[in-house]
Amino acid sequence: MIKKTSSLTILTVSLMSGAAMQPAGAQDYGNMLKGLMQGRSGDVLFDTIRSITEVSSGQIASGTQVPQDAQGKVILYRTSWCGYCKKAASYMQQKNIPFVERDIEANKSYQAEMKQLGGKGGVPFIVFGSKTLNGFSESAIDQNYAAFKSTQGGSGSASPAPDAGMGGYRSVPAESRLQSGDALVGKIGGIDVYRQSSKGSPKLLTLGRGEEVIYMGDEHDGLYRVTTSRGEGWVDKLLVKKSG
Structure with a gap:
């Protein structure tokens, strides 16, 4: 226990010293330290630091x-x-x-x-x-x-690959022409946005008619992952359409 506290203290001082030597906004030391305090593993933390300072x-x-x-x-x-x-x-x-x-x-x-x-x-x-x-x-x-x-042969898309079994996520049909970053709007008012990719998960918010969200490129169990004014959530794809 004493060893862990000592390491955290040294890391805290190192991060604060490094922050003083870096240009403003160069590294988000506060968030890194917060991540460590919240229990992120040391390996992930230090890999993150290397990814910021090096490109490979x-x-x-x-x-x-x-x-x-x-x-x-x-x-x-x-x-x-x-x-x-x-x-x-x-x-x-x-x-x-x-x-x-x-x-x-x-x-x-x-x-x-x-x-x-x-x-x-x-x-x-x-x-x-x-x-x-x-x-x-x-x-x-x-x-x-x-x-x-x-x-990609200039087509901008590859042939579908077999399901790799990674989370069950699948591509959005090409005919929808949705791209990550597209604005979506509800077809009706009162559409629920869920916190997780399940209609049984807690509700994040309810969209008003005409209220826009940003499509983030994922689809799971008939839901699109979107960014809202209150953070990321999931919305029924049948109840939204591309804005405009």
Whole structure:
């Protein structure tokens, strides 16, 4: 017990010292320390620090299947507090790169999925087909996406792969033309948004008629994962449509 307290004290001082030496906004030390206090493993914490300070590339093991809902898209594994994850998402939206997001803290199955694809806990972890990128770099994203796009035959989508059994998530039908980041609106008023991907889970909020939410690229059991004014939730896909 004494050893753990001592290590935490040293880490706290180190983080505070490092923060003073870094440019404003360079690293979110407060959130890292908060994560440690909440019980995140040391391995995940230190992998996260390395992913922020270093950019590295990798390769998915031969025979590993990419999740069905990500066919033809980039996958961004992230956490809600990761500043570089937000930068990566913003940059890919700016460059019109089709991608899906996976919050590895909000959904534990994404942690297993990320590990299967070669992730070691650090975020952002970005998957471009068979290639991976750990960390954020605009030029690295451009290069990896260009290489990934060339493998898609210019169609922007790949042929469906067999179910890899990772969480049961599947792709949204092409005819819906939904992309991560699209605004959705309720077809009627009073639509419930759930906290988890189940209609039996607690309700996050109720949408008013015309109230918009942002589609996050996932579908599970007839529900879309969306971002609302109160955070992320899940909504019945039959009750919403693309805004506009």
